[in-house]
Amino acid sequence: MNALISTALSGVVMMFAGLFVSNKQRIKYIAIVVVLACLVANLAELSTIEAGDRTLYGMITVSRFSILFNAIALGATLIFFLLSGSAFENVGEHVADYFALVFFILSGITLASTFSSLLMLFLAIEIISIPQYILAGSDKKTPKSSEASLKYFLMGSFSTGILLMGITLIYGATGTFNVADLGLGAGKVNTLALCGIILVAFALSFKVSAAPFHFWTPDVYDGSPTVFTSFMATVVKAGGFIAFIRIFHGAFIGERISADWQLLLAIITAATLIIGNFTAVFQQSVKRMLAYSSIAQAGFMLLAVVSVNTYATQGIVLYAAAYSIATIGIFAVMIKLKDYTFDGFNGLARTQPVLAVTTAIFVCSLAGIPLTAGFFAKYFVLTAAVKQGNLLWLVIVAVICAAISAYYYFRVIIAMYFKQGEAETAPITGGFKVMLIITAAIVILLGIFPGLLLQLI
Amino acid sequence: MNIDWFFILEKIVLISGVLVISLVVAMYSTWGERKVASIIQDRIGPNRAGFMGLLQPLADGGKLFFKEEIIPGSSNRFLFILGPSLAMIVACMTSAVIPWGDTLTIAGHSISLQIADINIGILYIFGVVSLGVYGIMLGGWASNNKYSLLASVRAASQIISYELAMGLSLIALLMMTGTLSIKEIVEQQRHGGWNVLYQPLGFVIFLVCSFAECNRTPFDLSEAESELNGGYHLEYSSMKLGFYLFAEYINMFISSALMSSLYFGGYSFPFMDSLGLAPNLVTILGTAALFIKIICFLFFFMWVRWTIPRFRYDQLMRLGWNYMIPLALANMLVTGAIVLYRSTH
């Protein structure tokens, strides 16, 4: 609740900050302060829900879980601002507006983590999506950027239509939008509801770029300004997943109905994993590789959606945190580079050792190497899927894909450490290095003691 | 199936009547306009065709039929024809929810002098009127003429800009009346006072916006002869041009009717219920009253046209956005507060 209000207001604040503050540096500082304030406001609510979840007009439900997730989203955004906030200036004139849009996306994410009505789910998804269309096209001079934006917009609004149809069919079958009252589990499976669920699954797969609905992702992520790709591929994607998992685990659970969509989602998951990982292998640009890897990572997060148990919910939180932080870190480094191909990273270890070490840590985290947060993230989603019992084939697919993912992730390390070259970078400030080190430290800390995060759930 | 043929017949007669009257009023508005202009400019105006030139509109109308129909070679033929047709159809459709009078009772049948009393009459009008923009846009775009295009774009953005303020100004009225049915609004005024007394500001805003919606001076930027050679219908000839012109006058007629109904009591007139006349007579008198009001408004439209100079485009947009909208909102809030205050105290 607090998070929702504070992020929405922050967006407005940033909009008006752009009108009254002309110094771009100062706008960045304002944004950082504001996101911190949101974080504090969000955590302050923790004490008020001791007695139990708080529901507001049957529309949103605030729980410990949602607050924790929001804290992660806000924290990741804070890191994002600190690391890449200055890159906003390179995109275009309207820096404050970009920050405002980021805040609006955040409010969508907070809504995604708290909705208890399908109406709010729809709103959350849209509030997340629409600012992204703008951010994707914010580099107005580059045709690539505007095309990315158009593609994203067309595909995104199409999937919105699908989502709405799904919601409507579910409504037609049950007569309510309230997630808790859907009651799909009881009795016979309603065909109308099943169609609705499938459509919702498709639409959300679209939003989280799961195969076979992923085709927009690489183009959009590649075309968008890199700094926004960083945000879109991380925090936003996590937001999509939280919506996904909450609706499927919260509403579509029942004796038979779970099995029906589970198989569908399992197939989608397997396809996502395979396509994402195999295509990522062939990319020459790190940015594009990360786009495909985001598809691959989406596959892992889908594992959590497919498996209905507590490990899945814990896993999605941990995964969201681990994946977001690491990817934001890599993007932050990449923005500083002149060349986004793998060759652009050649010899970074010699020219910028701090950047190289931290990037290596982030990459390890994405690959799921132990002692980084990514390992426990993968561990949890795998455990969730194993626990599900009938999904072992999917687990095997997943681990093989994880091994493949090491291939392309480690190409970054190879480029940085083992290849000759002089990676050209923009001037690196000391503050940036310190922030990177802190971020890497968080990744490792979560990798050694995931309990720090888990005990909060 | 039990179909009430009498009802259908009744409606068909009413519809034909309304359409014919609209057209006649539109035609004679052109005559009136020229007469008013001549009076204001101290000249005589049309006086050749018939008494005081009263047959002039008929001659003009007939002439339009026999003029050559030119469709420019580089235009989009389908859209070129669709544009004026749409403008005309829209103009003809708006009259459907205007209550032209109370009910007449003939041979045991009570006949409502309103074509369709739907409970969302105002929304219907807004919906249909906003289609009118398409007529202008299509015509201007299909002509493939720089002046036409510019004029139609101007007209479109002008119309949509003033639609906002128009919509907002009506909300204050709706807060008082609590209904969207125009008939009911009129009936309320029949028993209470005219709404203009309670909503002067709302009325003024609505009036100004009506001017803009009808592309009337001082908001006739889309037809500014001096810069645009005649505006969006520059390439049009024969009856297609006629449709655009007619549509404009019909729109004027309908907005006059609407303003009369919403703010000036529509077909009601003072003491109509206390005179003790036969209901049918009251109804006829009410309709006459409505038309008198409409004619006053039409005259006002013309009066303004020949008195006030045209706005500059930026002035027009600034007026619409920067003044009308906040004013309408303020009016709405004040009205709301007063109404609530009075109902709770």
Added chain:
Amino acid sequence: MFTDTELLSATTPFSYFPIVLQLIAALGFVGITMLATHFLGPKRKTSDKLATFESGIEQKGNARQPVAIKYFLTAILFVLFDVEVIFFYPYAVNFKELGWDGFMAMLLFVAFFMGGFFYILKKGALKWED
């Protein structure tokens, strides 16, 4: 079906029936007039007549070029604000039942409306003079 009472009570879809009739009438009128003028008028086409009018000078290029971005901006802003205005309607109709609570909620809504309005004003979205 199609009885007076049914048609006059404003809650059924049939109360829209006269509107359909009127639409047919309007279409018929427009169609017939269009056909009439088509057949009545003379047809003597010359290439000069069919050229688009540019105040008498030679026609230059295609007219369908992008117009100033301001017009698009106005259209977009209209869409947004119009939808917000639409929200006032159901509120206005039920305004008395909702009382002061509803009024406060509406005040908040208006505040957001004005916030957006103020923002676009300050951003210069409606500044027509350059």
Added chain:
Amino acid sequence: MLTVLLILIPLIAGLITFGLKGSGPKALGLIASLASLAVTLGALFQFRTAPASLQFNASWIPQLGAQFSVGLDGMGLMLCLLTSISFLLIFIVIFNREYERANSFYGLMLLSQAGLVGVFTAYDALLFYVFWELALIPVYFLCSLWGGEKRIPVTFKFFVYTFAGSLLMLVGLIYIYLQSPDHSFSYASFTNGSVAPQDQSWLFWLFFVAFAIKMPIFPFHTWQPDTYEQSPTPVTMVLSGIMVKMGLFGVIRWLLPVLPKGAYMWSDVAIVLSIIGIIYASCIAIVQSDIKRLIAYSSIAHIGLMSAAIFTNNELSLQGMMVQLFNHGINIIGLWIIVEIIQQRLKIRNLNEMGGIAQYAPGIAIFLVTISLANIGLPLTNGFVGEFLMFSGLYQYNVWFMAVAGLGIILAAVYTLNMVQKVIFGQSNALTETTTDLKANELLVLSIIVVIILVLGVYPKPMLELVSSTTELVNKVY
């Protein structure tokens, strides 16, 4: 507590090393490995008096039932001993080498030591997995940074191979974890037999593939010769001397007791694969002319025998195999050291270009002969004891298997002696004539190795006693 110290010393020393300059890394590496050895010896002492005190438990991730649980049993102690001795020897041998970015080199070496010790001491499945991966990463970097020409693709293959294998193992671990009644990763709950027999059958493969890749066993071995060849020799020593033992250790600690029925079901297949590996690797070794590749293949052959021995379900062969873990480690490190010395002197690895070194460097020749004989398993060398026990176990299991595996011994003799002959005897050439004899540090290291070889060859009893407790434990469950 000593156990934790055993992990912490190399870990902390490694981390510090990254920040050092000049000869600091070298010194610290040596000191750290000496300290590790001392601690290991202390642990050895304590193992005799109070074995329970070597266990250490601390809370790690209570939500998962994962603990920081480390401890040492006989086998673990023996492997730790092997690790500390090996690293000490390696550090001594390379003391006079200059490595580019020495701080990173020594740091990574020490980190890999920490990972290895962690693997050998972990008594918690998740912890074991973490260390298992952790031992891999530094080695990957070591190979990729300081290796030969084709190091990048080769070590990459190695990395992806082992990573894939260990991920499969992770799935197995998770499955067993979820099956365990108390949802715990502890060794106790893993070995209490809660896994259903039908599950054991497929779970076996998840584990076995991971371990087989690490050992490596045919057909999972393809990464190994390339990696050994391309790695810098100190790293090759770690790889072949200690890291391959991780796989064998894993089978004994985490496969047999956890999935006894699965192991029983598939023991024939595992043994057949191992034996195919022996013959296959031996045959390739015979035709190898690159000395590093030759030793690499010989290692596959030896490991094949050991893995075959594990699955014989026989106390004798298990015991022999465990002793062989240590002995093979020592022997192969000895061989690598000599290869390193030769490569250092001659800058070539092709056997056909060598010859006659005995004349110019008799020290090298003596040690090469000794260690090679030990590697073949000549009586009175340390290799003999283990191999004898393993063969007798294999004989009891299936005489045909034993016969085929025995062929491996003969083949081993062929290629080893062939190598010895080509390197140190025969015609000398312009290149080999320049060979200088052993330096002091090399002499020291090789002497230590030879002493170990001979002592354990003559008096293997302490080793056998050390591992007997583990053997009994495994056999009880199996």
Added chain:
Amino acid sequence: MPVQYYIFLSIALFCIGVTGVLMRRNAIIIFMCVELMLNAVNLLLVAFSKMWADAGRVDASGAQIFVFFIMVVAAAEVAVGLAIIVMVYRNSQSVDINIMNRLKN
């Protein structure tokens, strides 16, 4: 009229929209097809709302509120979408999504 009529109508409209999105290449037409989909959903929601209201549910008007939300969001989408399409058109003089394959390589 029975609710099935509305359901069939809106499903048909929705399918037309989906087909249009998948088949057409002009960004504006695709966009219009998306709007068609949304409006089909609106119609269906209202129909369902009526259906459930007839079935005696008191909260059936919720679906109509939903329609309002959809309209607002659609408007926001229109605003953003038109802006994007105008931007693309000004950049590349075309709104054909097929020629936008510069991103592919």
